[in-house]
Amino acid sequence: GEDVEQSLFLSVREGDSSVINCTYTDSSSTYLYWYKQEPGAGLQLLTYIFSNMDMKQDQRLTVLLNKKDKHLSLRIADTQTGDSAIYFCAESIYTGGFKTIFGAGTRLFVKA
Amino acid sequence: NAGVTQTPKFQVLKTGQSMTLQCAQDMNHNSMYWYRQDPGMGLRLIYYSASEGTTDKGEVPNGYNVSRLNKREFSLRLESAAPSQTSVYFCASIQDRVITDTQYFGPGTRLTVL
Numbered sequence: 001g002e003d004v005e006q007s008l009f010l011s012v013r014e015g016d017s018s019v020i021n022c023t024y025t026d027s028s029s030t031y032l033y034w035y036k037q038e039p040g041a042g043l044q045l046l047t048y049i050f051s052n053m054d055m056k057q058d059q060r061l062t063v064l065l066n067k068k069d070k071h072l073s074l075r076i077a078d079t080q081t082g083d084s085a086i087y088f089c090a091e092s093i094y095t096g097g098f099k100t101i102f103g104a105g106t107r108l109f110v111k112a
Numbered sequence: 113n114a115g116v117t118q119t120p121k122f123q124v125l126k127t128g129q130s131m132t133l134q135c136a137q138d139m140n141h142n143s144m145y146w147y148r149q150d151p152g153m154g155l156r157l158i159y160y161s162a163s164e165g166t167t168d169k170g171e172v173p174n175g176y177n178v179s180r181l182n183k184r185e186f187s188l189r190l191e192s193a194a195p196s197q198t199s200v201y202f203c204a205s206i207q208d209r210v211i212t213d214t215q216y217f218g219p220g221t222r223l224t225v226l
Contacts, residue, residue, distance in 0.1 A: 004154060042116070042202055042217030043155070088154065100215065102154030 004103035006089050011109040018076040020106045022089030025070065029091040032065060034074045037086045037105065046074070046087075076108075084110045114138055116218035118203050124224045125193045133188040133221050135203030143206045144186035145170075145215070146178060148199040155202065161186055193225045 003025045012018045024032070030051050035043040049056045049063045049072075056063045062075040076083055089103040116137045125131055137144065142163050147155040147170075157170030161180040175197060177189045186205075190197060203218040 008152065040219070042204075042219050043215075044217070045214050048214075090154075099157075102156075104152050104154045 004089055004091055004101050006087075006103040006106045008104065009107050009109070011111065012079050013111050014079060014081055016079055018074075018079045018083070018108055018110075020074045020076075020087050020089075020108065022072040022074075022103055023070055024072065024089070024091045024101070026091060026093050026101070027067075027070065028093050030094060031092045032063075032072050033088075033090040033092070033100075034061075034063065034072075035088040035090060035102075037088065039085075043088060079108075079110050081110045081112055084108055116203055116205055116216050118201075118218035118221050120221060121219065122222045124226065125190075126226050127194060129193050130189070130191050131193065131223075132190075133201055133203075133223075134185070135187065135218060136185045137203075137205040137216070138184065139205060139207070139216065140183070141205035141207050141216070142183070144180065145204040145206075146176075146186070146188045147202045147204065148172065148197075149202060149220070150199050158188065158201075190223075193223075195225045197223065198225045199223060 006022045033048040034046045036046045037043045047058050054065050060077045064073045086105040086107050088105045090100050092100050119134045145160045146158040149155050156172045159178040161167045164183045167178050179187045201221045204215045206215045
């Protein structure tokens with residue numbers, strides 16, 4: 001079946017690195033995404049990685065993909081209070097059409 | 113360029129009442145989606161429209177109907193609201209329904225059914 005799992009909460013101190021983890025079940029995933037949701041707002045795409053890559057870096061964000069273990073992580077370096085939000089992992093699969101499966105979201109708390 | 117807009121932002125209904133959630137996008141996107149977000153769960157797809165004039169069921173379509181009024185607008189209707197439909201509803205759009213495209217989300221409608 002298709003499932004994306006994430007831990008629900010993460011708390012870090014300002015300036016530390018945050019690592020948010022995600023596992024997925026569908027091995028036919030082609031793209032994996034990280035979305036950010038701030039309070040009262042919709043989801044905003046942060047970054048994505050193609051399934052034949054194992055790492056992608058974009059400024060403070062590093063995405064690591066272990067396709068063998070179906071494990072995806074998002075590392076935020078030098079975490080700031082403005083990074084406090086819910087982070088959603090998502091995978092796209094093709095089953096005769098494009099479909100996105102979302103995880104439940106990880107709520108990141110950043111303590112000053 | 114407003115992106116994806118949704119109205120209303122908040123709504124309280126009584127069980128059995130009906131209402132329509134509105135969504136519009138100004139990016140000339142072909143595909144539009146309605147999701148619901150519940151605590152501890154990811155977004156679940158209710159309905160989608162791959163192009164103007166077509167609509168298809170998603171994962172949780174029961175109790176909802178949709179209309180793709182034109183390329184810009186995609187509405188979601190609850191004919192007889194139930195407490196189980198208390199949720200936050202998000203509309204999203206995408207240029208084409210292919211893997212590499214990014215979904216753009218609206219700000220959401222928070223619906224409470226008493």
